[in-house]
Amino acid sequence: MGAATAGTAAALSTPAPTPAATAEVAPGATPGAGDPAAPGTGAPAEPEGETVQGRLEFEDAPQEGVVVTVEGGGFSGEATTDAEGAWVVDVPGPGSYTVTLDEESLAEGVSLRNPDRNPITTQVNGGQNKTVLFALGEGSRQVASDADRALQLAAEGLRFGLLIALAAVGLSLIFGTTGLTNFAHGELVTLGALVAFLFHGTLGVPLWLATLLTIVVCGLLGGVVDRGLWAPLRSRGTGLIAMMIVSIGLSLFVRYLYLYLFGGTTRSYPDAQGQEAVDLGPITLSPLDYLSMLIAVVVLVAVGFALLRTRIGKATRAVADNPALASASGIDVEGVIRTVWIVGAALAGLAGVLLGIAQQVNWQMGFQILLLIFAAVTLGGLGTAFGALVGSLVVGIFVQVSTLVIPAELKNVAALAVLIVILLVRPQGILGRRERVG
Secondary structure, eight states: OOOOOTTOOOOOOOSOOOTTSOSBOOTTOOOOTTSSSOTTTOOOOOOOSEEEEEEOEETTEEOTTOEEEEEETTEEEEEEOOTTSEEEEEESSSEEEEEEEOGGGSOTTOOBSOGGGOSEEEEEOTTOEEEOOOOBSOOSOSSOOHHHHHHHHHHHHHHHHHHHHHHHHHHHHHHHHHOOOOTTHHHHHHHHHHHHHIIIIITOOOHHHHHHHHHHHHHHHHHHHIIIIIHHHHHTTOOHHHHHHHHHHHHHHHHHHHHHHHOSOOBOOGGGTTOOOEEETTEEEOHHHHHHHHHHHHHHHHHHHHHHHSHHHHHHHHHHHOHHHHHHTTOOHHHHHHHHHHHHHHHHHHHHHHHHHHHOBOTTHHHHHHHHHHHHHHHHOTTOHHHHHHHHHHHHHHHHHGGGTSOGGGHHHHHHHHHHHHHHHOTTOSSOOOOOOO
């Protein structure tokens, strides 16, 4: 675990806090041997259930004796950082929790860099060990304005929207060329995160190389699934509704296979832990967040260029417009569809890796954002890759910025409400084309 640099303290995510550090530690008490980080290890032991956790360091020195309180849903728990600066609170279950750092318990000469970000409200999912970051050092702002908060949330929404876009573009291409509404697409996102964790977290492969290997594995698997399952169904003339139901069954099977193999624990990529926050004006994100956004932009631009300028891209658009006419023109329709499945699965796998960096890895992370992926595809216009990109950005930004005025628990509901309103005004979606019916 790397310590934060001078003037900064970060609560580091570790895949292993222990339940022995209970939710109620007396203020000022020093946790014992069963606490979140055993002395000298810097890594907590394996948890059971949900926890909120972190570690505080200032100028490379762990901050001992700092009191942190976690509240939510009638629950109130308190913990005190140990000699390693680690703290952990067991919470009763998934939900929204407010984490407060007692500034009076900080050592003399140590203060919060951004007091306006204390307390922090966070969402804990089932089986998740949620990390909360507090930055220590000289603060440049005392009170965040609504404009600052809006910019921060917009940046987070842009990051989230770009991650959704990677998955949504692949789903849109598959729908455009085959007509299939693939409810198992979210499991491809989860697969990407789990495969990357296998390479990086288990086998020790560097994260950048694990990401490249994951893209290759997911792409190949997408081609195998199409050849072994969807192509035979298409050749037999299976209806789209029947194929959609098959995708629902496949999604359920694969999701619980992940649970069996990976377990219900939420884990983190080792290289994604202990990232020092980088401030760009009122916007604070980790270096990996900025890198993830850059990677997503580069990949999406490359996909757009391929669709517009390459032979396979033009063939893909031709198949999406009229498969029969494309076939009569000499285009290998099945070959195009196979390529689309490979690219779509690879994009979903990349989205899973980047989402795992931003939100940690669990067995149902793809399913949790599947509805937002569908919303993005529908909002942008069914079957249009560029529409899926635009829809994803709208959904991602609105989901985050809406928390300025509504509870965080309702942010996804607000995004779906926007979807309904836009479709009432423009039924074909933002970039979709009107179609004559009848």
